[in-house]
Amino acid sequence: MQSVVKVFVLSSGSGVPRPGQGFTVEASTLDELQEAARVELAARGHHVRAVSHTPTGLLAYVEDRP
Numbered sequence: 001m002q003s004v005v006k007v008f009v010l011s012s013g014s015g016v017p018r019p020g021q022g023f024t025v026e027a028s029t030l031d032e033l034q035e036a037a038r039v040e041l042a043a044r045g046h047h048v049r050a051v052s053h054t055p056t057g058l059l060a061y062v063e064d065r066p
Contacts (some may be wrong), residue, residue, distance in 0.1 A: 001044065003026075003057045005020055005040075006059050006060070007021060009064060011064070033058060034051045034053070049063060
């Protein structure tokens with residue numbers, strides 16, 4: 001199965017998350033989709049705060065790494 005990951009970036013100076021670059025992950029189960037999203041986000045240099053499933057895909061909140 002495939003899922004679109006919508007990303008929101010949390011900045012230390014602002015309480016309002018800003019949209020980040022989304023992407024698609026593929027895996028056999030929902031748990032594997034979430035793990036694949038975490039791995040990809042870490043590879044992109046983000047600190048992952050949360051990844052959750054929504055009716056339209058995955059939603060991720062991340063922090064930029066300095």
